[in-house]
Amino acid sequence: MAVEGPVVRWVADHRKHHRFSDAEGDPHSPWRFGETLPALLRGMWWAHIGWMFNEEQTPQQKYAPDLVKDPVIRGISRHFVSFTLLSLAIPPLVGGVVTMSWWGAFTAFFWGSLVRVALLHHVTWSINSICHAVGKRPFKSRDRSGNVWWLAVLSCGESWHNLHHADPTCARHGVLRGQIDSSARLIRWFEQLGWARDVRWPDASRIASRRKPVTADPA
């Protein structure tokens, strides 16, 4: 419904990103073209949008064999176009019925379908471009993922990206004091409703083990 491509393809790309993050083989690293400012700007464009048009695609059989084997997930993945149409059709339907007017349907389509998906895409893509170029890096990770505070509310906590790479299975990305993470709250509610299980929550020792050692300033 987020119009981010078939789910199996999404997962395969994402796992490959974790495996090679910011190194050769990462499907969307902003450091792909080098370290100079022009190279970084070109790389950020690549990480934001360009990589999706790359002809070389992540082999799904290699990176997501578990999902390829799952008939339900495979079905959801195959019906990506139908889900996209549904995702775009629901707002104008609701808008039209609630206001009983074509204008209501049109404005709902504009805001609820087009603007929503565009905003969602740019926030998601910003995790790949901005959160791998700038941000604080208090945790140990093999890459250049950073925590970007000003994207936290819009990205529902996803922009605490340095923690995500330091501890990819952790259900909460914003683990430090004051770090807003609304996705973690949603996962917690799902867990309480019995819809999510085996959720891995952070605890103090787990967070501490992933923190960079505090080095004393050289005198």
Ligand SMILES: [Zn+2]
């Ligand atoms: Zn990343």
Ligand SMILES: [Zn+2]
């Ligand atoms: Zn990830």
